[in-house]
């Protein structure tokens with residue numbers, strides 16, 4: 219066929235729908251699971267939606283993306299929320315980001331945390347380090363590094379925090395020391411807003427409903443339960459675990475590169491470098507109790523708690539109860555066994571290791587020259603949110619058509 223799309227998550231679904239909308243129907247989407255949506259899927263738990271890949275909200279920051287998505291699920295089927303989130307640190311319950319909300323802490327902690335930033339490397343004119351862990355000390359100082367940033371990031375990403383680089387820091391809040399001081403003096407947050415300051419969540423469904431509708435539009439052009447495990451760059455074919463073989467002029471791959479057990483026709487050194495790609499796995503777990511908070515989600519750096527974040531379902535999903543936790547797979551044995559609903563996402567966070575940009579640039583340029591395009595969170599091994607992957611898929615469609 220002309221196009222083969224691997225994976226029916228937001229990236230693959232967007233690319234395939236753009237093809238269909240343009241009148242191109244010489245394509246097929248292969249999906250490993252029995253339903254579409256990838257990390258953005260939802261299931262029904264205790265009478266309400268549960269987003270199995272963690273808390274999933276549609277940011278307002280890309281209006282052209284949302285305009286495209288609202289064609290599948292109109293805007294009036296969504297509620298628009300202002301972000302209300304909290305961070306539990308050292309006995310304080312404050313807003314996020316920490317640098318803009320120190321003013322909400324106990325007064326003695328305010329002094330310690332302000333001192334931490336005041337004598338951090340970035341405020342002493344020291345050059346920015348190349349490793350994330352050193353950057354944390356450089357940006358926020360020892361106290362904030364050790365009470366919050368290091369334990370939280372270790373809980374979320376993995377023990378290998380010292381392997382992460384600093385090229386992805388636009389994902390993190392960037393509040394200057396002056397803005398921190400302003401916030402303490404005026405008792406209100408200062409600085410650039412973090413992501414999801416305003417976001418949409420479906421009124422009646424989970425986030426997964428959007429992607430089910432996009433899949434429905436594609437009809438039988440998606441083949442489910444097709445576990446792609448091999449790719450041949452010479453013949454432009456992919457193989458699946460059930461021994462089917464597909465050939466296409468253009469292949470769009472949104473699945474993790476580590477899913478390919480066999481790669482034919484790729485230079486040995488590029489193939490070898492794929493083994494350096496790292497990721498972390500996250501388990502979500504449902505709890506039926508309602509929580510006494512207005513927050514939609516809460517961050518917990520405390521290493522004694524296995525989970526790093528909870529999503530307070532009753533604060534963003536109408537007529538629901540309960541909450542769910544997000545826990546790195548490496549920390550799960552610390553939890554008491556129970557019968558709560560749980561879902562393990564093997565591929566949750568692509569890790570931003572120091573060498574990743576170099577590895578991915580070489581891989582993606584090389585494969586693009588052969589008509590195989592890496593796209594989305596896993597195709598590009600980048601920590602993208604769903605609106606970003608949709609945007610990238612729309613751009614790739616424009617580039618190819």
Ligand SMILES: Cc1cc2nc3c(=O)[nH]c(=O)nc-3n(C[C@H](O)[C@H](O)[C@H](O)COP(=O)(O)OP(=O)(O)OC[C@H]3O[C@@H](n4cnc5c(N)ncnc54)[C@H](O)[C@@H]3O)c2cc1C
Pocket residue numbers: 224225226227228229230248249250251254255256257258271272273274275276277444445446447472473474477500544566567593594595596597602603604605606607
């Ligand atoms: C904890 C957490 C919270 C998040 N919160 C948000 C949020 O609030 N807002 C937001 O916008 N984004 C959020 N994201 C990011 C969002 O999940 C991703 O951006 C989005 O799912 C990426 O879409 P994708 O299509 O690139 O990848 P995926 O969603 O991972 O889709 C890849 C698809 O490929 C399929 N596949 C995998 N292997 C194979 C194989 N071997 N053969 C065939 N098919 C295969 C998968 O089953 C899947 O359907 C969050 C992610 C996590 C982990």
